Amino acid sequence: MMSIALAFAGGRQKPELMLWSTSFAFHGLAYVLYSLRGEVSDFISIVGANILISSIFAILAEGFFYFLKRTAPRVLIWSPVVFIATSFSFLLDHLALRIIIGCAVFALQGLLLLYFVAKNNHLIVGRGKYIFAASAFIESCILVSRAVILSQGYSISTLTVADPLNTITYLCSIVCLILLVISLFLMTWERDEYALLQSELGLKAAVAMAEQQHQELEVTLKTANDGIYIIDENGLLIDANDAFLQMHQFDKTVIGQLHVQDWDTQLEDRLLHSYAQRVRDGEQKMIFETVHRCRDGQCLSVEVSANALVRGGQQVVYCAARDISDRKQLETQLLAQAHFDYLTGLNNRRYFVELSESELLRAKRYQKNLSLLMLDIDDFKHINDTYGHKAGDIVLMQLAFICRNILREIDIIGRLGGEEFAVVLPETSADYAVEVAERLREAVALASISVNDNTSLQITVSIGVTSLADCHDNIDALLLSADKALYLAKGAGKNQVFSA
Incomplete structure (x- = not known):
């Protein structure tokens, strides 16, 4: 009945x-x-019965470790069962010795249960473990006492005879058995109660x-x-603060109506889901730059931090x-200063060389033609000395303008x-x-350049x-060759084209 009760209470869970x-x-x-005994063979009634008795302790230990969700030391647990099966097979005709050995082994198994409880005491909550340990200890004491009494010469003809020692042993064992069942139910119930309590505490903490977080979010x-x-997760706007609405010239009515792609010009569906997935999976926030479109069509460069x-x-x-529009504008200005000539807007020397090197490598790789022009304004010092440096700047800007008009978009022009000036012709x-x-x-020779209200110049x-x-x-090798040709053009009377 106790076995059925435990099975009914356990089930699959x-x-x-x-x-x-x-x-x-x-x-x-x-x-x-x-x-x-006497109805079946001695091997079944003696060896089989004692193997079952020893297996009781082993299965109790297995269940105990399953209860703890720990790996059971099976060699230690099942060795006594093997010993009982082996020894009793050879001692079928020695009742007293069998009882002494059985009591000693069973007592050892009981103490082994006690050891397991003591070692894993910190993993078990409640009082059930104490009853479990007490019942195992009492049963071990009873069995040891029985073994000692028999070893002193006390004689028992059979286990089923109405003997005081048998009666006391069996009655005490039944009491221990009842205590053990109570302890098992109690340990399971207390574990579940503790787990429920922890779950409730965790839920309260999470709430x-x-x-x-909600309050902090609202304040933020x-x-x-x-x-x-x-x-x-689909990109629908579900809340926004006043700063966001003012920044984009929106009002409160857009909340719940606009999709993120209505104001983010660079966020495609694929990219949106990628961002959302990376934010969900990552512990750290994502930071990226994009462009937002305001209600009036104006675009803002923004830095977005997402979590x-x-x-x-x-x-x-x-x-x-x-x-970050101001910062992006400053970056653009700094980039222009690093790459372009401040007066003419053409590529400066460093950036011209960088672009030209890339074009030179491409031409060599694909065996394409490539040419380079080097230009020099004739008598430019005379213009500066006669009309002033402002007039000289106007002449430089006008030459840059003519170069842009005459040359192709793919041509690389640099001051x-x-x-x-120099030009690479891919x-x-x-x-x-x-x-x-x-x-x-x-x-250039045909152009008339107005340097002030009264003066126009023609240059070559x-x-x-x-x-x-x-x-x-x-x-650099190409520039050197073009420079030699330019020197020849200057020496031939200027306003000339020479090749090298």
């Missing part, structure tokens, strides 16, 4: 109770085999934390200077947008310094480069032309 139920079923089966939404907005939150039981993405042969240089020279340029050859390892 508590496998340890099912193991313990099995051990008590073995207990009952062992007594059945004892009572069949408190969620409420605190109201007081933050950055534009804060909250979107769901995942649970709000009202819903997974959302919390974003803080900071206007190398002073009145010296996929251009030597003959065609000379034609281009002549057109450019003529256009000398141009050196060179084309890519095997001897040209880098752009």
